[in-house]
Amino acid sequence: MPTYLYCVVHADGSDGEQFEVFQPMAEAALVTHPQSGVPVRRVPVVAQVQLGSDGKRLSNSNLDRLGFTKYERAGDGIWEKKAGQGPPTIQRDDA
Numbered sequence: 001m002p003t004y005l006y007c008v009v010h011a012d013g014s015d016g017e018q019f020e021v022f023q024p025m026a027e028a029a030l031v032t033h034p035q036s037g038v039p040v041r042r043v044p045v046v047a048q049v050q051l052g053s054d055g056k057r058l059s060n061s062n063l064d065r066l067g068f069t070k071y072e073r074a075g076d077g078i079w080e081k082k083a084g085q086g087p088p089t090i091q092r093d094d095a
Contacts, residue, residue: 005043006030018043 001022008016016038021030029042060083063070069084077092 004029005045006033006040007043008033009039009041
């Protein structure tokens, strides 16, 4: 079961205290604090990946084998594919 980070939302919309909750992924996000009933919101958290001492865990060949696609910056707004499926390059849309 994953751990989710939540923060209390004050009446003025500012963030309050943060707390963690163990929840099944299929369960909806909380909208109120489980104990106090005050409004809360889920805080997005970036997953941490352990690279390992030799860096081989995230090598291009391992990423490709595991079904991931990896792009690396090749220039101003241009990215080249180094592993996986997809177009050989992608670029920023300067609309």
